[in-house]
Amino acid sequence: MNTPLRRLASVVLVLFVALMVGTSWVQYVQADALNNDPRNVRNLYREFGNARGPIVVAGQAVASSAPVDDAFGYQRSYTDGELYSAMTGFYSVVNGRSELELAANEQLTGRGDQLFFSRIRDMLTGRKPEGAAVETTILPAAQLAAREGLGDQEGAVVAIEPSTGKILALVSTPGFDPNVLATHDTKAAGAAYTELAAAPGNPLLSNATRETYPPGSTFKLVTAAAALESGAYAPDTQIPSPVVLDLPQTSATLPNFGGESCGGETVSLADALRVSCNTAFAQLGMDLGDDAIREQAERFGFDDDSLRIPMRVVPSTFPADLNAPQTAQSAIGQFSVQSTPMQIAMISAAIANGGKLMTPYVVQTVRSADLTTVRDTKPELLSTAVSPGTAASLRDMMVGVVQSGTGQAAQIPGVQVAGKTGTAQTGTDEAPHAWFTAFAPADAPRVAVAVLVEHGGSLGSDATGGKVAAPIAKAVIEAVLGQ
Amino acid sequence: MATIQPHRVRAGRGTELGLLVLALAISISGYVLVGLGTEGTVPADVLGYSLGLTALAVGLHVVMRWRAPFADPVIMPVAVALNGIGLAMIYRIDFAYAARGKEHGFAERQLTWTALSIALAAVVLVLLRDHRTLRRYTYTAMVVGLALVVLPLVPGLGVLINGARIWVRFGGVGLQPAELAKIALAVFFAGYLVTHRDTLALAGPRVLGLQLPRARDLGPILIVWGASLAVLVLERDLGTSLLFFGLFVAMLYLATERLSWVIIGLGLFVVGAFFAATAFAHVGARFDAWLHAMDDDVFQKAVGGSGQLVRGLFGLANGGLFGTGLGQGRPDLVPYAESDFIYASLGEELGLTGMLAILLGYLILAERGFRTAVGVRDGFGKLLAGGLSFVVAFQTVVVVGGVTKMIPLTGLTTPFLAYGGSSLVANWIIVALLLRVSDEARRPAPAVRALTPEVGTPVVVGASDDHPTERIGGAS
Numbered sequence: 001m002n003t004p005l006r007r008l009a010s011v012v013l014v015l016f017v018a019l020m021v022g023t024s025w026v027q028y029v030q031a032d033a034l035n036n037d038p039r040n041v042r043n044l045y046r047e048f049g050n051a052r053g054p055i056v057v058a059g060q061a062v063a064s065s066a067p068v069d070d071a072f073g074y075q076r077s078y079t080d081g082e083l084y085s086a087m088t089g090f091y092s093v094v095n096g097r098s099e100l101e102l103a104a105n106e107q108l109t110g111r112g113d114q115l116f117f118s119r120i121r122d123m124l125t126g127r128k129p130e131g132a133a134v135e136t137t138i139l140p141a142a143q144l145a146a147r148e149g150l151g152d153q154e155g156a157v158v159a160i161e162p163s164t165g166k167i168l169a170l171v172s173t174p175g176f177d178p179n180v181l182a183t184h185d186t187k188a189a190g191a192a193y194t195e196l197a198a199a200p201g202n203p204l205l206s207n208a209t210r211e212t213y214p215p216g217s218t219f220k221l222v223t224a225a226a227a228l229e230s231g232a233y234a235p236d237t238q239i240p241s242p243v244v245l246d247l248p249q250t251s252a253t254l255p256n257f258g259g260e261s262c263g264g265e266t267v268s269l270a271d272a273l274r275v276s277c278n279t280a281f282a283q284l285g286m287d288l289g290d291d292a293i294r295e296q297a298e299r300f301g302f303d304d305d306s307l308r309i310p311m312r313v314v315p316s317t318f319p320a321d322l323n324a325p326q327t328a329q330s331a332i333g334q335f336s337v338q339s340t341p342m343q344i345a346m347i348s349a350a351i352a353n354g355g356k357l358m359t360p361y362v363v364q365t366v367r368s369a370d371l372t373t374v375r376d377t378k379p380e381l382l383s384t385a386v387s388p389g390t391a392a393s394l395r396d397m398m399v400g401v402v403q404s405g406t407g408q409a410a411q412i413p414g415v416q417v418a419g420k421t422g423t424a425q426t427g428t429d430e431a432p433h434a435w436f437t438a439f440a441p442a443d444a445p446r447v448a449v450a451v452l453v454e455h456g457g458s459l460g461s462d463a464t465g466g467k468v469a470a471p472i473a474k475a476v477i478e479a480v481l482g483q
Numbered sequence: 484m485a486t487i488q489p490h491r492v493r494a495g496r497g498t499e500l501g502l503l504v505l506a507l508a509i510s511i512s513g514y515v516l517v518g519l520g521t522e523g524t525v526p527a528d529v530l531g532y533s534l535g536l537t538a539l540a541v542g543l544h545v546v547m548r549w550r551a552p553f554a555d556p557v558i559m560p561v562a563v564a565l566n567g568i569g570l571a572m573i574y575r576i577d578f579a580y581a582a583r584g585k586e587h588g589f590a591e592r593q594l595t596w597t598a599l600s601i602a603l604a605a606v607v608l609v610l611l612r613d614h615r616t617l618r619r620y621t622y623t624a625m626v627v628g629l630a631l632v633v634l635p636l637v638p639g640l641g642v643l644i645n646g647a648r649i650w651v652r653f654g655g656v657g658l659q660p661a662e663l664a665k666i667a668l669a670v671f672f673a674g675y676l677v678t679h680r681d682t683l684a685l686a687g688p689r690v691l692g693l694q695l696p697r698a699r700d701l702g703p704i705l706i707v708w709g710a711s712l713a714v715l716v717l718e719r720d721l722g723t724s725l726l727f728f729g730l731f732v733a734m735l736y737l738a739t740e741r742l743s744w745v746i747i748g749l750g751l752f753v754v755g756a757f758f759a760a761t762a763f764a765h766v767g768a769r770f771d772a773w774l775h776a777m778d779d780d781v782f783q784k785a786v787g788g789s790g791q792l793v794r795g796l797f798g799l800a801n802g803g804l805f806g807t808g809l810g811q812g813r814p815d816l817v818p819y820a821e822s823d824f825i826y827a828s829l830g831e832e833l834g835l836t837g838m839l840a841i842l843l844g845y846l847i848l849a850e851r852g853f854r855t856a857v858g859v860r861d862g863f864g865k866l867l868a869g870g871l872s873f874v875v876a877f878q879t880v881v882v883v884g885g886v887t888k889m890i891p892l893t894g895l896t897t898p899f900l901a902y903g904g905s906s907l908v909a910n911w912i913i914v915a916l917l918l919r920v921s922d923e924a925r926r927p928a929p930a931v932r933a934l935t936p937e938v939g940t941p942v943v944v945g946a947s948d949d950h951p952t953e954r955i956g957g958a959s
Contacts (some may be wrong), residue, residue, distance in 0.1 A: 001737050001869075005853055005857050005865065008736065008853065009850055009853035012876045015877075016879075019889075022884065023835060023883070028835055030796075031800040031801075034797055070583075070584075
């Protein structure tokens with residue numbers, strides 16, 4: 001029986017060759033796909049096992065990792081976690097990461113391309129790789145003023161330096177404490193996530209960049225810009241301003257806020273903006289046509305899904321294919337116009353910067369563990385929203401809003417503030433959203449800000465942008481200018 | 484027909500000692516590397532560990548010089564190396580669990596089992612002076628084998644672990660009787676087949692060029708087929724079932740040289756397994772977890788899903804070509820990293836290169852076993868050595884194939900590497916039996932026997948197979 005023995009030995013040989021091929025298949029051919037499988041927690045463990053770089057605000061780490069004696073090696077912890085949560089996001093064993101922790105992950109872990117040479121050095125010296133520090137543009141005073149201004153109200157504040165696009169404040173309320181998600185106690189972290197995900201106001205989703213709202217009258221800035229850019233209008237051009245506007249093709253009408261008159265049968269464009277005259281802007285919108293408004297909106301950044309600050313900002317939208325009555329409503333920021341607070345701040349920032357919209361950004365420098373600067377963000381032009389002339393006209397009109405219009409609550413002694421209020425109906429029985437956007441000083445702007453208070457905040461249905469949101473904007477501007 | 488020329492035979496004990504030094508060097512450096520990789524220091528007890536392991540291996544070597552001087556010189560060092568690699572890995576996994584706050588002490592127990600197993604192997608070599616003694620216990624072996632197989636089904640004794648009923652708990656110690664059963668069954672098959680091989684091989688009609696067996700000779704294969712299907716269904720373990728049936732078909736083929744048995748056997752098994760997969764949810768789930776392993780809903784399923792399998796694949800992939808190095812990976816992320824999935828644990832830390840080396844080790848072990856079977860003169864010895872070599876190789880194929888997702892996953896252990904006393908004891912006894920047979924195979928024929936051709940002697944090679952010698956029990 002030696003022949004079958006030899007054959008059986010050959011069969012065993014073939015089977016083992018098959019095992020070798022199978023093992024090579026898994027460990028070599030499929031290795032990349034398996035290593036990148038989102039269910040593979042090894043990547044997370046590898047990250048946790050290395051010192052993750054800190055997120056720095058004005059020289060102080062607001063998120064940092066310290067070695068701990070457990071399976072992960074390093075514990076992420078957040079100082080003033082709730083205050084900065086809309087910017088930092090969270091970094092969790094169980095739930096992954098979000099916001100800056102997600103967007104700057106490569107730098108924070110030290111795996112980014114810019115850190116190639118640091119990695120080579122670590123490999124050669126056998127040093128454990130360390131992540132880079134991410135230094136942000138946030139101004140703590142502005143952030144604090146925004147947070148305190150919002151208080152218990154749900155909403156968001158975004159402040160931008162118009163000339164550069166630096167984000168000076170980024171607040172969303174309710175915020176959350178990222179520490180409860182960062183804990184290595186996976187059960188507790190999972191429970192905390194479930195609780196936060198179901199919490200009212202959806203704290204895990206930043207209201208500043210991840211949620212859109214009807215912008216209401218703040219959108220009149222876009223309509224006004226479209227009118228001025230068309231060349232057919234100047235700030236003193238008289239436009240019809242009935243108490244109630246009959247909408248064509250329907251039996252519906254469009255009233256002014258509170259059913260008031262805007263001051264006559266016609267008003268100037270500047271006055272229409274100053275008193276936030278709905279009928280005038282609705283008529284103006286229909287006269288300009290939805291295409292002109294949409295084009296202007298897109299030059300301010302609407303309908304753009306590519307904005308990264310470096311966190312993703314959901315696109316603000318101006319609806320497509322509108323008929324006349326829809327255009328009328330859209331021109332005053334109703335119907336289905338949707339905007340993030342970030343987008344509204346960008347409108348003000350563009351006007352403040354002579355019509356040039358700079359790309360907003362939150363990461364100023366990336367510094368490797370040995371303190372060499374591996375990246376320093378240079379301001380970049382995102383788009384030219386309006387001509388310098390239009391920008392100047394809009395600025396003057398916005399100054400009027402704060403001096404003698406709906407936004408007087410934002411006045412600051414000795415500083416000329418340009419602003420625009422918004423009180424956006426939400427289409428439900430709930431109180432309207434209160435908006436305010438502004439920049440200051442009007443002649444040499446250092447900060448542009450957008451404030452949203454959801455559903456009127458503490459004032460409820462009595463709220464207007466001027467009453468609820470403007471004081472918060474004022475506080476943030478004062479905080480920035482006080483520096 | 485060839486006449487044996489008397490020539491100097493190299494017993495190979497010197498070679499064995501040299502290889503043993505290599506095997507011990509691998510085992511001990513593995514142990515040291517684990518210490519360096521996890522704690523950054525050489526393990527405190529490295530001297531004791533080295534001395535203990537060396538004492539065990541050299542002790543067995545000395546016993547062989549005494550009782551099996553002509554035994555194959557490669558088998559034992561390969562087994563020591565595999566066992567040593569397994570010990571190092573289990574020691575490493577203890578660290579990984581300890582880092583997560585779970586103290587298991589697997590390594591210590593595995594070391595105890597290693598000592599016990601090697602000692603048992605020595606005892607087998609000392610007490611069993613001639614493997615043909617075992618032939619007298621053919622039917623005893625059958626009873627013992629079947630009893631061991633059904634032991635986990637005894638209420639109060641068997642325990643259900645991970646859906647498979649292949650464990651018994653006896654005085655606080657968990658055992659897998661199937662591991663020992665494979666030895667008993669190999670003895671039984673060898674004894675039974677060497678007696679009935681002529682009937683099984685020659686009688687029966689020829690159809691389409693295949694010599695089919697007679698219907699009444701189908702009895703035994705049908706019984707074994709039924710038994711292995713019963714194992715599959717009642718003990719819920721595809722691996723044990725496949726292992727026993729594979730062993731039987733292989734040995735049947737060895738005995739009869741007839742491919743028809745293999746084809747009939749494989750056909751029966753495929754039909755049976757298919758039927759079981761469709762009729763029984765737990766068997767079907769295993770197949771489902773294999774075929775749709777990467778599907779998220781299969782992956783997430785708490786029981787009977789592919790989570791463990793896919794986590795093992797993640798581990799293997801993490802190892803890549805050269806591995807993370809001992810102590811540098813995360814084998815603890817795979818459930819049962821120390822036993823069922825030790826192949827994935829090793830793959831993560833030793834990489835593809837390490838795994839190819841380990842597979843080569845198994846292959847050498849099996850092929851030396853087959854070489855032994857070819858070399859030994861009596862039919863019982865050929866069948867026994869061939870069957871035992873095959874069963875070790877086949878078990879490795881089934882486990883590794885399962886872990887690498889080539890075949891459905893089973894609950895078998897990786898010989899020598901995996902944590903588990905029963906497996907270690909059984910495989911070391913197999914090594915001892917192979918050494919015993921190889922000692923007979925490689926022993927130079929005494930001059931006097933070379934001149935008496937009427938008994939099964941080396942004079943007529945080939946013809947001796949068909950007339951198993953009746954010289955039994957210490958007659959040499």
